[in-house]
Amino acid sequence: xxxxxxxxxxxxxxxxxxxxxxARAGQKVIVVEQHYLPGGWTHSFSLNGYLFSPGVHxxxxxxxxxxxxxxxxxxxxSGDLEFCELxxxxxxxxxxxxxxxxxxxxxxxFFARLVQRFxxxxxxxxxxxxxxxxxxxxxxxMDTMLEFPRVLLAPFRSPTLLRWGxxxxxxLLDATIRDPMLRAILSAxxxxxxxxxxxxxxxxxxxxxxxxxxxxxxxxGGAKRIPLAMIKALRRLGxxxxxxxxxxxxxxERGRAAGVELEGGEILGADSVVSNADPAITYGKLLPPELxxxxxxxxxxxxxxxxLLSVFCAVDMDLRSMGYDSGNYWWYRTADVGRIYERxxxxxxxxxxxxxxxxxxxxxxxxxxxxxxxxxxxMFTLVPHGPFTxxxxxxxxxxxxxxxxxxAALGDQMIAAAENVIPGISRALVFRSVATxxxxxxYCASYRGAAYGTSKTPWQVxxxxxxxxxxxxxxYQCGASTLSHGVAGAAMSGLLAAQxxxxxxxxxxxxxxxxxxxxxxPADRPEEWLPGRTxxxxxxxxxxxxxxxxx
Numbered sequence: 001x002x003x004x005x006x007x008x009x010x011x012x013x014x015x016x017x018x019x020x021x022x023a024r025a026g027q028k029v030i031v032v033e034q035h036y037l038p039g040g041w042t043h044s045f046s047l048n049g050y051l052f053s054p055g056v057h058x059x060x061x062x063x064x065x066x067x068x069x070x071x072x073x074x075x076x077x078s079g080d081l082e083f084c085e086l087x088x089x090x091x092x093x094x095x096x097x098x099x100x101x102x103x104x105x106x107x108x109x110f111f112a113r114l115v116q117r118f119x120x121x122x123x124x125x126x127x128x129x130x131x132x133x134x135x136x137x138x139x140x141x142m143d144t145m146l147e148f149p150r151v152l153l154a155p156f157r158s159p160t161l162l163r164w165g166x167x168x169x170x171x172l173l174d175a176t177i178r179d180p181m182l183r184a185i186l187s188a189x190x191x192x193x194x195x196x197x198x199x200x201x202x203x204x205x206x207x208x209x210x211x212x213x214x215x216x217x218x219x220x221g222g223a224k225r226i227p228l229a230m231i232k233a234l235r236r237l238g239x240x241x242x243x244x245x246x247x248x249x250x251x252x253e254r255g256r257a258a259g260v261e262l263e264g265g266e267i268l269g270a271d272s273v274v275s276n277a278d279p280a281i282t283y284g285k286l287l288p289p290e291l292x293x294x295x296x297x298x299x300x301x302x303x304x305x306x307x308l309l310s311v312f313c314a315v316d317m318d319l320r321s322m323g324y325d326s327g328n329y330w331w332y333r334t335a336d337v338g339r340i341y342e343r344x345x346x347x348x349x350x351x352x353x354x355x356x357x358x359x360x361x362x363x364x365x366x367x368x369x370x371x372x373x374x375x376x377x378x379m380f381t382l383v384p385h386g387p388f389t390x391x392x393x394x395x396x397x398x399x400x401x402x403x404x405x406x407x408a409a410l411g412d413q414m415i416a417a418a419e420n421v422i423p424g425i426s427r428a429l430v431f432r433s434v435a436t437x438x439x440x441x442x443y444c445a446s447y448r449g450a451a452y453g454t455s456k457t458p459w460q461v462x463x464x465x466x467x468x469x470x471x472x473x474x475x476y477q478c479g480a481s482t483l484s485h486g487v488a489g490a491a492m493s494g495l496l497a498a499q500x501x502x503x504x505x506x507x508x509x510x511x512x513x514x515x516x517x518x519x520x521x522p523a524d525r526p527e528e529w530l531p532g533r534t535x536x537x538x539x540x541x542x543x544x545x546x547x548x549x550x551x
Contacts, residue, residue, distance in 0.1 A: 003269040010276030012040025014478035017494030023237035034246040039227035053223030063214035074511025080229035084523035091216035105215040134160035169197040196341035257474035307437035307449030326523035344382035353417035366526035453480030
């Protein structure tokens with residue numbers, strides 16, 4: 001039996017962050033991953049010669065002093081990880097009915113642009129963002145306020161959180177904003193958490209929106225660059241990563257986590273186990289029922305997020321010369337954005353898609369591997385998992401004709417909606433692939449296709465979410481259903497899991513210095529930094545593909 005200090009289940013953002021932080025602390029770490037590609041939602045894949053990344057579209061917190069930049073530099077991965085900055089004048093382009101609003105980098109610019117467009121709402125906007133920023137500031141202090149006796153000061157140190165902590169975004173909108181189009185604009189990025197304003201936790205929404213105030217960034221070479229950089233750093237420290245290694249069960253001996261058993265029967269002993277699998281899998285499949293009755297009851301009442309319908313495609317169009325740029329495009333048929341999100345939780349599109357997120361990866365990353373002058377595009381709409389459950393027991397690539405027919409029809413609706421963003425796209429397609437919630441289950445080991453783990457409603461976040469520590473000594477959790485979702489949220493949960501295991505006073509103590517070494521390039525000015533490229537050129541730069549090193 002092989003033994004490690006810690007076994008980490010899953011190589012997503014949270015699992016790899018925990019593993020690398022523990023290895024930096026001197027531990028012997030083994031990461032086991034069920035897929036043949038590392039990264040979970042941060043993996044990339046190739047289809048027909050085109051590279052796609054299903055779960056990473058932009059990351060915030062990478063500007064000077066940003067929390068994610070601090071994390072990557074502190075973990076020692078910045079030598080193998082580079083980012084392209086999305087258009088600072090419009091990192092998100094919001095297309096709502098006939099309205100277009102470009103979200104710029106920097107809160108002050110964003111706020112000024114909103115006031116210029118909606119001067120009659122200036123007072124309401126000031127109050128709206130005063131609450132959002134107050135929530136963020138107070139949340140950042142909460143980790144130092146939860147111990148006695150400092151917890152007694154929480155109501156005085158966190159008045160905004162006390163007033164708005166169990167409210168929704170819609171509660172704040174109703175108290176501050178009347179203009180329907182402004183409400184739509186302030187709700188248009190809800191796809192970053194997957195809930196309508198009427199249901200999302202206001203502190204969670206505040207955290208997600210503020211995450212991009214200092215800009216949006218995309219990993220050069222695709223999402224896979226994040227896990228590859230972490231795995232290289234982990235291996236330099238003696239850590240081990242096992243692909244195609246599905247965990248059958250978590251071993252518990254004398255009431256304590258003692259390692260894992262793989263499906264092939266191999267036992268990996270450990271002093272600690274970190275599960276980056278969702279709690280529904282950890283408690284529902286990997287642990288004995290007699291040890292997890294309380295957690296299973298909680299799971300019975302837990303609501304999971306919506307899933308994604310994805311279209312990965314390539315087009316023969318000169319999109320840059322047509323005026324498109326590295327910013328993301330959010331399109332909505334009407335200004336009733338909240339209602340659009342409410343419908344996505346319960347029903348598939350009925351003949352037409354009403355909301356779409358579209359991103360042109362070859363403009364976000366000018367060196368993005370592709371074929372010839374083609375551009376690759378990824379587009380997504382939110383859908384429930386329920387309509388796909390009847391095919392759950394079937395295998396990928398072997399599903400019934402009615403499933404393939406539904407998938408093709410939904411893909412057609414997505415392309416039709418994309419015509420509102422890129423007119424002529426349907427005629428210019430040279431490749432198209434459609435992915436459903438079942439695809440997410442298979443490749444990302446998600447639970448019921450959930451794109452964001454548990455739904456981030458007011459009653460499923462913070463102390464009401466699944467905790468990083470568990471009732472089983474030696475067992476810890478990380479990932480989208482714990483602290484928060486997304487690349488950054490999951491990574492921070494992994495760092496906190498490592499802090500619990502090592503017992504250091506502060507999570508930051510597990511990191512090296514923030515040395516400013518992370519390289520960031522302007523996506524829309526490749527001629528300034530990409531050798532052999534001109535702004536009009538569509539030829540990709542050579543980027544070494546290190547996937548075989550970990551596969």
